[in-house]
Amino acid sequence: MFSFTSLFFSLLLLFTSTTTAQSYNATDRIFLDCGSSSTTITDRRWGGDENSKFVPSNIATITFSSQPNYLDPSVPLTPYSSARIFNTSSFTYTFPVSEGPKFVRLYFYPATYSGLTPNQSFFSVSSNGYSLLTNFSAFLAASFLANTRSGVKHFVKEYIIHVKETKILNVTFTPSPKSYAFINGIEIVSTPENLYFNSINVKYVGMINGPVITNDTSLENIYRLNVAGGQISSIEDTGMYRSWDPDDNYIYSAATGVTDVYQKPITYTTKTPNYTAPELVYQTQRSMGSQSDKYNLTWILPVDSGFYYNLRLHFCNIMPECTKGGQIVFKIFINNQTADQEFDLFYLQRGSGYPVYKDYVVFVNDPDHSRGKQDLWIEMHPHPSSTLYLDAYLNGLEAFKLSMGRSLTSPNPELSSTTPQTRHTKSMTRNKKRPPYAMIIGGIGGALVLFSILVLIVFKQRRRAKHYCVATNMSSYGHEYIESKSSHSKLPSDRCRCFSLTEVKAATNEFNDNFVIGRGGFGMVYRGYIDNDKTVVAIKRLNSSSKQGFHEFITEIGFLSKLRHVQLVSLIGYCDDQGEMILVYDYMPNGTLQEHLYKNNNPPLSWKRRLHICIGAAKGLHYLHTGASRAIIHRDVKSTNILLDENWVAKLSDFGLSKLGSKDQAKNHVS
Numbered sequence: 033m034f035s036f037t038s039l040f041f042s043l044l045l046l047f048t049s050t051t052t053a054q055s056y057n058a059t060d061r062i063f064l065d066c067g068s069s070s071t072t073i074t075d076r077r078w079g080g081d082e083n084s085k086f087v088p089s090n091i092a093t094i095t096f097s098s099q100p101n102y103l104d105p106s107v108p109l110t111p112y113s114s115a116r117i118f119n120t121s122s123f124t125y126t127f128p129v130s131e132g133p134k135f136v137r138l139y140f141y142p143a144t145y146s147g148l149t150p151n152q153s154f155f156s157v158s159s160n161g162y163s164l165l166t167n168f169s170a171f172l173a174a175s176f177l178a179n180t181r182s183g184v185k186h187f188v189k190e191y192i193i194h195v196k197e198t199k200i201l202n203v204t205f206t207p208s209p210k211s212y213a214f215i216n217g218i219e220i221v222s223t224p225e226n227l228y229f230n231s232i233n234v235k236y237v238g239m240i241n242g243p244v245i246t247n248d249t250s251l252e253n254i255y256r257l258n259v260a261g262g263q264i265s266s267i268e269d270t271g272m273y274r275s276w277d278p279d280d281n282y283i284y285s286a287a288t289g290v291t292d293v294y295q296k297p298i299t300y301t302t303k304t305p306n307y308t309a310p311e312l313v314y315q316t317q318r319s320m321g322s323q324s325d326k327y328n329l330t331w332i333l334p335v336d337s338g339f340y341y342n343l344r345l346h347f348c349n350i351m352p353e354c355t356k357g358g359q360i361v362f363k364i365f366i367n368n369q370t371a372d373q374e375f376d377l378f379y380l381q382r383g384s385g386y387p388v389y390k391d392y393v394v395f396v397n398d399p400d401h402s403r404g405k406q407d408l409w410i411e412m413h414p415h416p417s418s419t420l421y422l423d424a425y426l427n428g429l430e431a432f433k434l435s436m437g438r439s440l441t442s443p444n445p446e447l448s449s450t451t452p453q454t455r456h457t458k459s460m461t462r463n464k465k466r467p468p469y470a471m472i473i474g475g476i477g478g479a480l481v482l483f484s485i486l487v488l489i490v491f492k493q494r495r496r497a498k499h500y501c502v503a504t505n506m507s508s509y510g511h512e513y514i515e516s517k518s519s520h521s522k523l524p525s526d527r528c529r530c531f532s533l534t535e536v537k538a539a540t541n542e543f544n545d546n547f548v549i550g551r552g553g554f555g556m557v558y559r560g561y562i563d564n565d566k567t568v569v570a571i572k573r574l575n576s577s578s579k580q581g582f583h584e585f586i587t588e589i590g591f592l593s594k595l596r597h598v599q600l601v602s603l604i605g606y607c608d609d610q611g612e613m614i615l616v617y618d619y620m621p622n623g624t625l626q627e628h629l630y631k632n633n634n635p636p637l638s639w640k641r642r643l644h645i646c647i648g649a650a651k652g653l654h655y656l657h658t659g660a661s662r663a664i665i666h667r668d669v670k671s672t673n674i675l676l677d678e679n680w681v682a683k684l685s686d687f688g689l690s691k692l693g694s695k696d697q698a699k700n701h702v703s
């Protein structure tokens with residue numbers, strides 16, 4: 033009894049304390065747990081839809097509730113452990129709300145419900161006369177999201193609809209023919225009148241005039257990023273239950289710049305009220321570091337073509353040494369068009385710690401009328417007139433799709449490979465004058481041929497591959513950069529060697545077949561001799577006819593050139609000459625551990641040696657987890673990725689699936 037009561041009060045406390053701390057007190061706050069008949073309190077109060085006032089009384093006859101056959105451990109129980117299924121006709125939820133703009137959030141977990149497989153579900157959703165989704169497959173949508181956010185199983189679609197004098201918000205689900213519709217949860221939350229609507233401070237990119245977001249526009253939030261920061265959960269938002277994602281999955285190539293962190297409170301203003309975005313958004317930013325004149329800080333956001341988008345860029349000057357106009361001025365490009373020629377925060381605010389946001393509206397072309405996905409590019413570059421630093425920075429980013437003819441719908445994406453695309457690179461530092469403690473992760477690793485992995489990576493990277501061919505004429509990571517089209521390589525030469533093609537040819541006897549120690553779709557691996565034949569090396573020559581490997585090439589170099597440990601494979605150097613992409617590693621005479629476990633041509637390993645290899649691999653992992661300021665999670669530990677040197681010392685390789693762990697030790701889950 034006692035424990036029940038104290039539990040009750042602590043839940044109550046949790047609930048009330050989160051609501052009082054918020055800057056915006058939303059008039060309407062509805063959390064509907066669909067397919068459930070009871071109330072659940074998590075960080076908010078979820079009501080079941082079964083007996084709610086929002087549904088017609090025949091709910092139990094024309095719909096049914098169901099539970100997913102399997103709930104992935106990464107998926108929260110509420111609202112995903114139940115769903116309402118609509119398999120016969122349309123069904124409408126009716127929410128009496130106040131007038132004004134509302135967030136409408138739809139929670140989906142595609143799974144098998146009552147024997148109905150996720151690939152059988154196609155349906156439409158409309159709300160107050162706006163078509164939000166047509167013939168929508170949550171299954172295909174989740175598989176597309178998994179490309180950039182690995183491991184994603186559930187997702188939320190977020191819309192903003194302006195409710196008129198009728199004070200009714202209705203949400204209608206209609207299954208496609210011979211199909212079924214489902215929903216796990218619906219959330220309705222008011223948003224301030226002028227936060228997203230009727231803004232006057234809008235810039236049009238690539239057009240003289242464009243749409244104004246009026247009360248008749250409905251919006252879909254596509255991205256909401258806390259640039260260079262961590263995940264901000266909906267309960268940490270300023271009262272609107274928005275969640276903010278890290279930008280790592282969208283930052284282009286290895287050109288991540290540096291991260292700046294501000295420890296002081298943010299000063300909100302009437303132009304940027306305290307509900308605009310949480311302090312955490314403004315307290316971290318990504319800036320460019322040195323070499324900023326050589327590259328563009330770039331984000332790539334896949335979006336549906338054929339729509340206007342409103343991009344809201346959030347900025348805050350958090351560099352105390354920057355105190356007046358003209359000191360840091362930069363250019364902003366959106367989709368390769370100049371959005372701002374000379375952006376200077378000081379024209380918009382007063383000093384350090386003052387946040388501002390700016391809206392840019394851009395049309396995303398639909399060249400083949402397919403309404404398919406297109407990449408939206410956001411790029412920044414310092415303006416040469418800056419008097420303090422040549423730099424550019426961003427703190428937060430929100431992207432909204434604007435309705436056209438009362439519709440926000442696009443076709444389903446094609447079924448993607450189920451393996452998530454490998455993403456990469458992040459660098460962390462608090463001191464922008466210090467070189468960043470940059471750790472570049474990704475790419476192909478391994479001194480020897482791990483062809484299955486390579487093939488996987490090629491496959492995973494294929495969707496993005498076209499950018500590597502053309503886009504990366506200046507790609508950068510940390511403080512180094514490379515000019516891929518020219519032969520004047522500027523890869524890091526302080527930490528690893530730059531070989532000429534002539535040297536590599538000499539090392540391999542003109543890439544002689546007798547020197548081949550492995551081959552695969554991605555290229556060849558040769559044994560080679562350098563330094564007057566004194567040193568044996570493994571030379572991986574990436575197929576330069578397919579430039580797909582360029583990204584892997586530079587990230588592998590960036591990463592391995594910065595991490596050194598006896599239990600990690602060492603990169604000696606690279607060759608970026610005449611269009612070649614060649615990596616030179618320490619030679620590992622004993623090959624992969626796998627060859628000694630499963631290929632029976634080799635004598636069996638002694639137990640002592642096996643134990644040493646296990647301990648060595650564990651030490652390598654321990655170094656990755658604890659040796660740098662942020663943990664590196666390898667995520668692909670297996671016997672083909674453990675190489676053995678002449679003394680049978682185990683060396684970890686292939687960081688292609690690795691990820692940086694969370695800054696927050698408490699949130700150490702990486703799927």
Ligand SMILES: *[C@@H]1O[C@H](CO)[C@@H](O)[C@H](O)[C@H]1NC(C)=O
Binds near residue numbers: 051057058
């Ligand atoms: C929020 O608004 C409701 C009424 O709309 C009011 O009862 C409540 O006290 C307000 N909460 C805060 C923290 O202002």
Ligand SMILES: *[C@@H]1O[C@H](CO)[C@@H](O)[C@H](O)[C@H]1NC(C)=O
Binds near residue numbers: 053
């Ligand atoms: C936000 O600003 C409003 C009005 O300026 C103020 O009343 C409120 O206390 C502030 N909320 C927080 C959490 O700072």
Ligand SMILES: *[C@@H]1O[C@H](CO)[C@@H](O)[C@H](O)[C@H]1NC(C)=O
Binds near residue numbers: 146
């Ligand atoms: C809908 O599902 C119910 C319960 O599983 C089933 O009895 C009914 O036949 C289904 N209707 C259609 C049209 O599939």
Ligand SMILES: *[C@@H]1O[C@H](CO)[C@@H](O)[C@H](O)[C@H]1NC(C)=O
Binds near residue numbers: 225
């Ligand atoms: C938009 O709706 C608000 C009420 O939510 C109203 O006050 C405002 O006048 C409307 N604006 C226009 C342009 O209709």
Ligand SMILES: *[C@@H]1O[C@H](CO)[C@@H](O)[C@H](O)[C@H]1NC(C)=O
Binds near residue numbers: 149151152
């Ligand atoms: C749908 O998924 C089920 C189970 O995963 C599979 O057996 C079936 O072939 C799939 N159907 C289609 C049309 O892809």
Ligand SMILES: *[C@@H]1O[C@H](CO)[C@@H](O)[C@H](O)[C@H]1NC(C)=O
Binds near residue numbers: 200
């Ligand atoms: C939903 O709301 C819209 C606009 O208020 C209205 O036109 C439509 O008839 C409503 N639909 C249902 C099913 O109530």
Ligand SMILES: *[C@@H]1O[C@H](CO)[C@@H](O)[C@H](O)[C@H]1NC(C)=O
Binds near residue numbers: 325326365411413506
């Ligand atoms: C930055 O992006 C703009 C627009 O796409 C482009 O014109 C410019 O060449 C880029 N600059 C660098 C250094 O990559």
Ligand SMILES: *[C@@H]1O[C@H](CO)[C@@H](O)[C@H](O)[C@H]1NC(C)=O
Binds near residue numbers: 154169208444
């Ligand atoms: C619904 O979408 C699926 C997959 O995208 C497609 O195969 C099917 O033809 C579509 N159905 C309709 C009615 O548009």
Ligand SMILES: *[C@@H]1O[C@H](CO)[C@@H](O)[C@H](O)[C@H]1NC(C)=O
Binds near residue numbers: 368407502503
């Ligand atoms: C922007 O430029 C890059 C590289 O030049 C190119 O790959 C991309 O397709 C361009 N994007 C648009 C929308 O034109």
